[in-house]
Amino acid sequence: MSPERDQIDFDVLFVGGGPANLAGAIHLMQLAAEKNLELEVALIEKGKKIGAHALSGAVFNPRALEELMPDYLDKGFPSEKKVRGDRLYYLTKNGYHALPWSPPAMHNEGFHTVSLARLTRWLADIAESLGVSIFPGFAGKEVLFAKDGKTVVGVRTGDKGLDREGKPKKKFEPGIDLMANVTIFGEGPRGSLVGEIDRKLGIFPKDMPQVFETAIKEVIQLPEDNFFSTSEFNDIHTMGYPLGINTPGGGFIYEMDQNRVALGFITGLSYEDPMLDTYDEFMKFKTHPLVAGIIKEGKVVEQGARTIASGGYYSLPELAVDGALFAGGCASIQDLPSLKGIHVSMKSGMLAAEAAIKATGEKDFTRESLDHYTELFKKSWVNGELYKGRNFAQALARKGLSKLIHLGAQTVTQGRGIFDPMAHHGEDHTAMNVLNGTHRAKAVDRITYDGELYVDKLTGVYLSKTLHREDQPCHLVIHDPAVCVTECYEKYGNPCVRFCPGNVYEMEMEAETGKPRLKLNPSNCLHCKTCEIKDPFQNILWTCPEGGDGPNYAVL
Amino acid sequence: MEIIVLMKQVPATESFIEIAQDGRSIKTEDLNWVINPYDELALEEAIRIKETHGGSVTAVTIGQAMAQDAIRTAMAMGVDKGLLIDDPKALGADSLGTAKILAATLGTMEYDLILAGQRAVDDDSYVVGPAVAQYLDIPCITLVTKQTLSDGKIQCERTIDGGTEFVEAALPALLTTQRGLNEPRYTSLPGIMKAKKKKIDTQSLADLGIPSPAGAVSETIAMELPVTKRAGKILEGDTPEAKADLLVKALQDANFI
Structure with a gap:
């Protein structure tokens, strides 16, 4: 630790302002009040405000929230719509079949649809009223370890006001060291600091990889008289087209309040085709006759993208190390069969809070003490839900009929299926095929971008309200830029230009030499992390840009 | 040196503006609100003057409860005190009405210097700062890019078409800001922590002993997007x-x- 940094001490520090940490922070203050403990608790969030980087479907299972605040409905819970009924469709290129049966885990009747950006803002107000100091606009840039090299003692926030070369500008504001007895990481899927801890301490399992999906989502304003005015169901999921039966993924359409609709498409990053473009898949879904009919005469209000940690139960990391706990998506906590992460994230944060309180009471912040979280987790319903879906992602990544057989077997055997544990396909970056001329055409043939209901990638970035100060060091570290223009160009045709939903990566042809050159647009970055996950050469490291930068989601 | 900064909370520049049902106001839900960028320049300059010459800085704003966020941000930058005038009658005022309320409020306060943004980026009226100076009967220097204080006077530079103008006035005076005056600082985390503990004075017009402004003399009748x-x-x-x-x-x- 360099000595010139300011240092602030807290009892508990939450890193990340998503549902896991906000529920955790609220529960921590509740428990502290019960025990008459005076705690200094802080929460930092890299977005300009809470919710600015929060993106989810979302149909909300209230189980964790009911435990946290039984009277949540009287406290202004930001419900969009109550789910009246569900539909699961199998899409073909031009047609569709409503499936007569959908798995029980996908039945959402009675749940509420929510905007995660709004939900987190609501939770943050409650946490703040209980005494949590919330600091939006501050990014955790580096994990601070004790001299033993294994005890987490806090987080250093990012410097502000560096120029492109990393030199301080006139209004430079150095990051500070936030020290805490317990640091709870709730960074969301593929957290950059959790990644740093893993590289140092190896918290993720070696035999089961972390696997992910990328979701692109929009909120669309519909006219007053729209599909949902008369439909009996307002929670729609699709499978099949455009990804087909082999690649995991699918679409969702949920009714929101005020004649709005949440629409998204998820592409499993185990896909093999280097020519696949995540944004094109999204647009193919959106222009499918069934979907186009539902959203007709609409206008996109907001767009964004985020990855989902879909490894499931067997990919869970160690949940505690000396001085730190991991909650929510950054710990791969996701209820896969029900396609939901918010409630299990919240519960994990609440359990982490219980362990933090116990450790504080005993003044013991070692891993042995903090492993109380792991014990609570194993005994909780979250573990039960995750266990039921323990082989789900693996089965989804299987091809053709095999997928259906495995999924069917798991449904009737409480998740055990045919093999238990079932192996993952391997890490997502290993799944890509080398270009061989047989890859499918990438064109979205029926799309006309009208700038209203159908917007191109760059307009989408604009609609995410993403802003980054231009004159700052590039937050994407390309370990070896030569690989991009040689091996990657030849073997995969630079898939980064297609898997990134924000047009951050572009390949240009140099006029003089006729050779390709990588051009980065880091200020377009939606902070989804797809690049770090899917790059076949693992040549990209995503680091956190200046705090307060990135998307500014209001209703996603 | 007692400095007062007039500031306004406005929708963030990245917001998508939609016109409300009435056709003459904007939809305000789901907007992010920030301090008007020209007022940020005023806050930064005020804090710098305080850091050099001593004294204190008070931020004054008219708004609803959420305007407290703007005052807290100003405090995190280094402002000492905040006054929020929260009154439906004040919110309904036009630019001159707003200036009258502010002038009446400032009339009961001590000040050597008043700083204001040249305009608020939401209504672009450019009226409030100069009108406050007029009602207070003090000198007003607009669109300032640089200032120096000495011997109870302020010397300012203003960019004019094709050159620079140098203007001097005796204190107390009111300045409005122009881009290039300074680069507002980042709010630091310790600054935010300190600001959270400070008290914000919230007053209605009756609390301040200010008569409600007579009906607005100008009225927005319609708005249109480009x-x-x-x-x-x-x-x-x-x-x-x-x-x-x-x-x-x-x-x-x-x-x-």
Whole structure:
């Protein structure tokens, strides 16, 4: 630790302002009040405000929230719509079949649809009223370890006001060291600091990889008289087209309040085709006759993208190390069969809070003490839900009929299926095929971008309200830029230009030499992390840009 | 040196503005609110003056409860005190009415210098700062890019068409800001922590002993968004002839020819 940094001490520090940490922070203050403990608790969030980087479907299972605040409905819970009924469709290129049966885990009747950006803002107000100091606009840039090299003692926030070369500008504001007895990481899927801890301490399992999906989502304003005015169901999921039966993924359409609709498409990053473009898949879904009919005469209000940690139960990391706990998506906590992460994230944060309180009471912040979280987790319903879906992602990544057989077997055997544990396909970056001329055409043939209901990638970035100060060091570290223009160009045709939903990566042809050159647009970055996950050469490291930068989601 | 900064909370520049049902105001839900960027320049300059000459800085704003966030941010930058005038009658005032309320409020306060943004980026009226100076009967220097204080006087630089103008006035005076005056600082985390503990004074017009302004003398009757440009289309063809064919077809499709 360099000595010139300011240092602030807290009892508990939450890193990340998503549902896991906000529920955790609220529960921590509740428990502290019960025990008459005076705690200094802080929460930092890299977005300009809470919710600015929060993106989810979302149909909300209230189980964790009911435990946290039984009277949540009287406290202004930001419900969009109550789910009246569900539909699961199998899409073909031009047609569709409503499936007569959908798995029980996908039945959402009675749940509420929510905007995660709004939900987190609501939770943050409650946490703040209980005494949590919330600091939006501050990014955790580096994990601070004790001299033993294994005890987490806090987080250093990012410097502000560096120029492109990393030199301080006139209004430079150095990051500070936030020290805490317990640091709870709730960074969301593929957290950059959790990644740093893993590289140092190896918290993720070696035999089961972390696997992910990328979701692109929009909120669309519909006219007053729209599909949902008369439909009996307002929670729609699709499978099949455009990804087909082999690649995991699918679409969702949920009714929101005020004649709005949440629409998204998820592409499993185990896909093999280097020519696949995540944004094109999204647009193919959106222009499918069934979907186009539902959203007709609409206008996109907001767009964004985020990855989902879909490894499931067997990919869970160690949940505690000396001085730190991991909650929510950054710990791969996701209820896969029900396609939901918010409630299990919240519960994990609440359990982490219980362990933090116990450790504080005993003044013991070692891993042995903090492993109380792991014990609570194993005994909780979250573990039960995750266990039921323990082989789900693996089965989804299987091809053709095999997928259906495995999924069917798991449904009737409480998740055990045919093999238990079932192996993952391997890490997502290993799944890509080398270009061989047989890859499918990438064109979205029926799309006309009208700038209203159908917007191109760059307009989408604009609609995410993403802003980054231009004159700052590039937050994407390309370990070896030569690989991009040689091996990657030849073997995969630079898939980064297609898997990134924000047009951050572009390949240009140099006029003089006729050779390709990588051009980065880091200020377009939606902070989804797809690049770090899917790059076949693992040549990209995503680091956190200046705090307060990135998307500014209001209703996603 | 007692400095007062007049500031306003406005929708963040990245917001998408939509016109409300009444056709003469904007929809305010889902907007992010920030301190008017020109007022940020005023806050920064005020804090710098305080840091050099001593004294204190008070931020004054008219707004609803959420305007407290703007005052807290100003405090995190280094402002000492905040006054929020929260009164429906004040919110309904036009620019001159707003200036009258502010002048009446400032009339009961001590000040050597008043700083204000040249304009708020939401209504772009440019009126409030100069009108406050007028009602207080003090000198007003607008669009300032640089200032120096000495012997109870303030010397300012203003960028004018084709050059720079140097203007001097005796204190107390009111300045409005221009881009280039300074670069507002980041709010630091310790600054935010300190600001959270400070008290914000919230007052209604009755609390301040200010009579409600008589009805607005000007009124917004309608708002319109600029006409959106339709996306262009690039015709791809291998040869000039092929491109020309495509162009002819496109023009025919659009019923132009």
